[in-house]
Amino acid sequence: MEKVQEIKKSYESLLVLLKEQHDSELNYIISKIEESIELINKYPNDQMIFELNEIYLKINNARVGLSDYFIWRNDFDERLKANEKLDELKIRLNSYF
Numbered sequence: 001m002e003k004v005q006e007i008k009k010s011y012e013s014l015l016v017l018l019k020e021q022h023d024s025e026l027n028y029i030i031s032k033i034e035e036s037i038e039l040i041n042k043y044p045n046d047q048m049i050f051e052l053n054e055i056y057l058k059i060n061n062a063r064v065g066l067s068d069y070f071i072w073r074n075d076f077d078e079r080l081k082a083n084e085k086l087d088e089l090k091i092r093l094n095s096y097f
Contacts, residue, residue, distance in 0.1 A: 001045065007052060007096050008040045014089045021071060029066055032059045056097045066090065 015033045018026050036055050039048055060067045071086055073079035 003096060004040055004044060004049070004052075007093070008037060010089055010092050010096070011037050011040075013085075014093070017086060017089070026069070029059045029069070053097050056093065060094075 011033050015030065015037070018030055018033070032055050036052055039051060039055075059065050062068055067090070069086075071079065071082040073082050
């Protein structure tokens, strides 16, 4: 159960971060994250980890998914800082799944 709550917290943080980007290419990923959070809220138990894993695999595809996504800033230092939190969340979610 603790793992599920950690996944939920990570997804909530990621959702805020991605919505701040105002990037329409993120709509699919955002919708799947919202779906995952809803699933956790509806069925907060360890049995739904399989379903969460399936959703995560869908949003983590190469070239079009979360795995290759980064936040663009024209200034290199700003870009590094902006992606720091994103990278942290990606690593955390990868460790859960």
